[in-house]
Amino acid sequence: MPAGTTKEVFRVQDYDLSATLSSGQVFRWRQEKGAWVGIVGARWVRLRQDRGTITAETAVSLRDWTGLADYLQIGLNFRDVLASFPKDEPMRAAVAACRGLRLLRQDPWECLASFILSSTKQIVQIQQIIALLCERYGERIAAPRGEPPAFAFPSPVQLARATEAELRECKMGFRAPHLLATARAVASGRFNLRRLREAPAETARAGLMTLPGVGPKIADCVLLFAGGFESAFPMDVWVIKALRELYFPRRHVSIKEMREFAATYFGRNAGYAQQYLFHYMRTRNARTSGQ
DNA sequence: TACCAGGAGAGCG
DNA sequence: CGCTCTCATGGT
Numbered sequence: 001m002p003a004g005t006t007k008e009v010f011r012v013q014d015y016d017l018s019a020t021l022s023s024g025q026v027f028r029w030r031q032e033k034g035a036w037v038g039i040v041g042a043r044w045v046r047l048r049q050d051r052g053t054i055t056a057e058t059a060v061s062l063r064d065w066t067g068l069a070d071y072l073q074i075g076l077n078f079r080d081v082l083a084s085f086p087k088d089e090p091m092r093a094a095v096a097a098c099r100g101l102r103l104l105r106q107d108p109w110e111c112l113a114s115f116i117l118s119s120t121k122q123i124v125q126i127q128q129i130i131a132l133l134c135e136r137y138g139e140r141i142a143a144p145r146g147e148p149p150a151f152a153f154p155s156p157v158q159l160a161r162a163t164e165a166e167l168r169e170c171k172m173g174f175r176a177p178h179l180l181a182t183a184r185a186v187a188s189g190r191f192n193l194r195r196l197r198e199a200p201a202e203t204a205r206a207g208l209m210t211l212p213g214v215g216p217k218i219a220d221c222v223l224l225f226a227g228g229f230e231s232a233f234p235m236d237v238w239v240i241k242a243l244r245e246l247y248f249p250r251r252h253v254s255i256k257e258m259r260e261f262a263a264t265y266f267g268r269n270a271g272y273a274q275q276y277l278f279h280y281m282r283t284r285n286a287r288t289s290g291q
Numbered sequence: 292t293a294c295c296a297g298g299a300g301a302g303c304g
Numbered sequence: 305c306g307c308t309c310t311c312a313t314g315g316t
Contacts, residue, residue: 024297119298125314126297173312178299215299236297254306278297295316303307 005144006061010054010074014082016100017049023101023279025225027114027127028134028153037147039134040071041107044143044150047072059142059150070105078102081230084269090246091273094280101279103272104225108193109186110153111226116179116213117172118221125171132170137162159183178213185211196222201229224271233262233270242277 021029021036029038035048044059045068056068069075085091117133118126130153137154159167160183167176185191191211196204201223208219216235223232233239235258243258253261266273 115297116299118296120296120311121298121313122296122315124296128314168312171313174299174310175312213299217298221297234297237295238297256305282297293316296314298311300310302309304305 004061004142005057005059006063007055007057008062008065008068010056010069010072011052012049012054012074013052014078014100015049015054015102016098017047017054019098019101019279020104021047023098023275024123024282025104025221025275026106027123027130039141039150039152040068042139042141042152044141044147059144059147073102073105076102081269081272084267085273085276086266090242091276094273094276097280097284098276101276103230103275105228106226107153108196108222108226109156112182112186112193112208112211112214112218112222113153113159113179115218115221116182117175119175119213119218129170129172133159133167133172136170156183156187160187175213181212182214196227201227201232204229205232220271224274230269230271233259233266233274235259235262235274236278238278238281239274242281246277 017036018031021038026038029036032046035046037044037046039045043062046057048055048057054072054074056065062068082095085095114126114130117129121129134151134153135149137158138151141150141152143150159179162180164176164180167180172179182191186193191207199207204227205216205219205223208214208222209216214222218234220232220234223229224234235255240255240258243262244253247261248258262270262274
């Protein structure tokens with residue numbers, strides 16, 4: 001083990017690390033010899049799952065692991081989440097297909113910026129754009145010897161200094177002005193992301209949607225993946241397809257109608273149910289979109 | 292080649 | 305409200 005690295009072992013049950021890190025909620029993890037390497041905050045992290053445990057390793061010694069445990073949602077009562085799902089055939093099949101899929105608790109800014117870049121992009125491409133963005137604008141951080149250079153996700157201030165043309169060089173296309181304007185709103189203090197978790201869900205959602213490039217879907221992603229609002233229900237093309245095929249196969253339903261259905265039908269952990277439906281639809285035909 | 296991707300925003304009736 | 309068009313870019 002390289003000098004400076006430290007390890008911690010988390011005991012877990014019903015935790016599918018691979019499904020969790022490859023399910024399109026985060027974009028900075030890569031698989032490496034049976035383990036996962038990624039950046040959490042300003043730290044290089046390697047995660048390895050064995051029977052009943054996840055072993056975490058950092059490049060720089062770490063004494064307090066509660067931040068990483070929170071990111072991984074180690075302490076979540078997962079049985080309770082499963083028990084709150086509707087008892088129907090589609091959910092049973094979705095859970096059976098990827099039991100142990102979890103939701104992470106991400107940094108709000110990284111999550112917001114990442115999903116502004118996600119619109120009408122495949123997950124592989126989102127990963128590429130974000131990797132470029134981090135290399136060019138993020139701080140270089142310590143990685144073990146022999147590992148590729150590692151970079152933190154760029155802060156709002158770091159991105160606010162860029163120009164739209166420079167951001168477009170990261171292959172983000174028409175999303176560049178949206179990311180730039182949102183970075184400037186956060187960097188200037190005009191928009192306070194730190195209060196995301198304090199407001200009621202509807203208030204937080206309306207606030208997020210005032211940001212350029214943030215509509216209902218991306219706002220819901222930030223609420224669910226970073227804000228801790230487990231009832232948020234992002235509706236993207238896959239989830240829309242899931243609802244149409246699995247719940248309304250015989251008649252046409254509008255997006256509005258599906259939204260109203262989802263708001264009550266899936267219960268207090270609707271966002272969790274949504275992630276299962278999303279992952280189920282993407283993987284059930286062994287598609288290559290992002291895996 | 293044609294179509295699609297974890298959408299949003301603007302214009303229109 | 306609901307519909308349509310456009311916005312880059314790359315994968316399949």
